[in-house]
Amino acid sequence: MDPVHDRLTDDTSNCPIALTLEVVGEKWTLLILRETLYGVARFDDFQRILGCASNLLAARLALLVEHGVLSVEQYQEPGQRPRPQYVLTEKGAALMPVITALQLWGDRYRPDPKGQVAVVKHRDCGAEVQLSLHCAKGHEIHGAAEAEITRGPGARRKA
Amino acid sequence: MDPVHDRLTDDTSNCPIALTLEVVGEKWTLLILRETLYGVARFDDFQRILGCASNLLAARLALLVEHGVLSVEQYQEPGQRPRPQYVLTEKGAALMPVITALQLWGDRYRPDPKGQVAVVKHRDCGAEVQLSLHCAKGHEIHGAAEAEITRGPGARRKA
DNA sequence: CGGCATCCTTAGGGATACTG
DNA sequence: CAGTATCCCTAAGGATGCCG
Numbered sequence: 001m002d003p004v005h006d007r008l009t010d011d012t013s014n015c016p017i018a019l020t021l022e023v024v025g026e027k028w029t030l031l032i033l034r035e036t037l038y039g040v041a042r043f044d045d046f047q048r049i050l051g052c053a054s055n056l057l058a059a060r061l062a063l064l065v066e067h068g069v070l071s072v073e074q075y076q077e078p079g080q081r082p083r084p085q086y087v088l089t090e091k092g093a094a095l096m097p098v099i100t101a102l103q104l105w106g107d108r109y110r111p112d113p114k115g116q117v118a119v120v121k122h123r124d125c126g127a128e129v130q131l132s133l134h135c136a137k138g139h140e141i142h143g144a145a146e147a148e149i150t151r152g153p154g155a156r157r158k159a
Numbered sequence: 160m161d162p163v164h165d166r167l168t169d170d171t172s173n174c175p176i177a178l179t180l181e182v183v184g185e186k187w188t189l190l191i192l193r194e195t196l197y198g199v200a201r202f203d204d205f206q207r208i209l210g211c212a213s214n215l216l217a218a219r220l221a222l223l224v225e226h227g228v229l230s231v232e233q234y235q236e237p238g239q240r241p242r243p244q245y246v247l248t249e250k251g252a253a254l255m256p257v258i259t260a261l262q263l264w265g266d267r268y269r270p271d272p273k274g275q276v277a278v279v280k281h282r283d284c285g286a287e288v289q290l291s292l293h294c295a296k297g298h299e300i301h302g303a304a305e306a307e308i309t310r311g312p313g314a315r316r317k318a
Numbered sequence: 319c320g321g322c323a324t325c326c327t328t329a330g331g332g333a334t335a336c337t338g
Numbered sequence: 339c340a341g342t343a344t345c346c347c348t349a350a351g352g353a354t355g356c357c358g
Contacts, residue, residue: 014276016265017193017258023269025186027331034176037308043340053332058341083339091268093303097290098264099176101256106175109250110182117173122294123307129294131256135281136289144252148282149197186350202320212352217321242319 023067024095028052028060033092034099036070041085061086069095100131182226183254187211187219192251193258195229197277200244220245228254259290 024030031050040046047057064070069092076082100120107116120129133141141147183189190209199205206216223229228251235241259279266275279288292300300306 014271014273015190015193016263016269016271016276017261018190018265019269019271020261020265021186021189025184027180027184030180031174031177034174034308037303038310047340053334054341055333055343056331059331081339084341088303094264094268096303096306097260097292098257100292101260102176102179104175105253105257106177106179109253110175110178112173112175112178114173117175118308118310120306120308122296122298122300123305125294125296125298127295127298129292129300129306131290131292133256133259133288133290135284135286137281137284137286139281139284139286141281141288144196144247144255146282147255147279147288149193149277149279151197151277206320212354213321214323214353215351218350240319243321 020098023064023069024098026060028056029064030099030102032057032060032064033069033088033095034103036086036088036092037096037099041087042083043086046086064092068092097131100129104131179257182223182228183257185219187215188223189258189261191216191219191223192228192247192254193262195245195247195251196255196258200246201242202245205245223251227251256290259288263290 024033028050032046035046035049040049043054043057043061046052046061047054050057061070065072065086068089070086071089072084072086074082075085103118103120121127122129133147135141135147183192187209191205194205194208199208202213202216202220205220206213209216220229224231224245227248229245230248231243232246233241234244262277262279280286281288292306294300294306
């Protein structure tokens, strides 16, 4: 193979960030997931709260289910007919740091004129949730400068 | 105003997550930021590595500069003509947890067949960077179940 | 080298209407 | 209530070419 053609026609294919964005990168997806963290589970509620088109919502939910981020469960209130509800899987719940990171950044750097809209709190003690980076040995990392990203074994050559 | 019309024509306007996504939610934006964390700073390098169209790249960079996430600096190597370079501002560096969260999730749940492409390490000790959620009082939060999101004072009624 | 201008094409997404 | 199905339309994005 000509090394010149060793181009990245598709960087997406080997970057974990891009791979993640494939799942949650579309406009409404993270907002849907945010709502699931609030406890929203029903189609109707998603739509009303988010105000997005039903076809879109259906498509996103299906995608998330397909990716194993959400699962559909049937539930039935006594006397009612059964309804589907969407709940986070473990894989989906693991996206919480992403949501939280986005939220904390937004709170800090794009404050809403109307005041804080949502707060993430520890269920037990009620204190606000924070997020920290630290290394495997326990050292806290305060900023980008204290870390470095190195291309691992799977990375493309060249740069 | 008719309460019925108290609809969220634009939920975007008061959700910190949506506000953040306004800045970094587009397809290439986070990948550009990822590269800045790698130390990439020049137009040419971004384009070659990401493989995206130059007009797009220019537009994204301009947007990020406009939002104060990146700043443009002129630098000049001796004997060379001056060139602009794009560097993270403090505001931009604060997005690192977002990037890291996405990356860690991708590594864990969407492993690349070719092996890990990139690793984030603590500059001092070389150990891998991790991310944790904890509350203001120091309690570690292990999953979404231990936290709850509550709509704050600025939130819309109804739901 | 670091862009902006232009053209073109498509995919994403909003609105609306219909169905089990 | 929980979606499908359709239509339309804009904006995002790729390709290409030009300019300081």
